[in-house]
Amino acid sequence: MKNVAIIMGGYSSEYQISLSSGNVVYSYLDKSKYNPYRIHILKEKWVMVDDEGNEYPVNRHDFSVDQDGTIITFDVVFNAIHGTPGEDGLMQAYLELLGIPQTSCGFYQAALTFNKRDLLSVLKPYGIKTAISHYINYGDVINEDEILEKVGLPCFVKPNKSGSSFGISKVKEKAEFMPAIEKAFKEDSEILVESFLDGTEVSVGVINYKGKVTVLPVTEIVSENDFFDYDAKYLGKSQEITPARISIEMQEKVMEIAKCVYELLNMEGFSRSEYILVKGEPHLLEINTVPGLITASILPQQANEAGISMPELFDNAIQLALAKKQ
Known part of the structure; x- marks a missing residue:
């Protein structure tokens, strides 16, 4: 029996969503093959949480847990952290x-895909179409007219x-620009x-399934809101x-x-990328390397459509991760 640490939580605004994803993985993992453990990675603490809600600190020197005198070590980690430090390469490197x-991609791929600007810059030479963009660092002088003329x-x-559309605004007129920046x-x-980009938004899951790069059925996203924001993603304000x-x-x-794109970047594990189809041409918005894993999330919906159940999806991820070590 392999000991599986399911890491969940994280340091970003997405931590609640990540806890839900991690608990779904915990509930679906085949208990006859694995001993799953819930590990909450939070700013204030790293702890293992048992079924009664008791917490045991994680020893960060070797990622072990002392549970009442028994030292638990882990054969493999199932990464269910959305945002930092699970989706930006920090946990992968550690x-x-x-x-x-x-179970997720390597630390370089995670860091690259998490940084939207760098990702789009790397892919442009390969002819991957994207929106026109302008990049601003905190403290930069912001010339509104120049930027708005460009985009x-x-x-x-x-x-x-x-991730999860935190901090995103759709700006329709100049007066809304600076508040959106703030x-x-x-x-x-x-x-x-x-x-x-005015067109149909679609989401495409790509995974390594049984050693083969597999593209899952495409999902169309129809948001009731102005765009696919947090409410559309998690509060039912969209049709997928x-x-x-x-x-x-x-x-x-x-x-x-x-x-x-998955192969160009030498990706591994799960990925879900968003595209807008404009006049017959897909334009890449972003790539998520730790997509939502609750039953209603897009990637599990796509896997289900492809005939892959949740236990199979999660088992496959763990088996591929273990195979990498061998």
């Missing part, structure tokens, strides 16, 4: 130093490194201002339609691009 395999209105102002700076010290209501040709095109 676990790699300790020699403990984990146009409406536009999006978003933190460069955050809102984004509450989440991150780097901001991306992007042109508005799998498979997407797009032509076979368009499905094949966006799936091919998503697979190409």
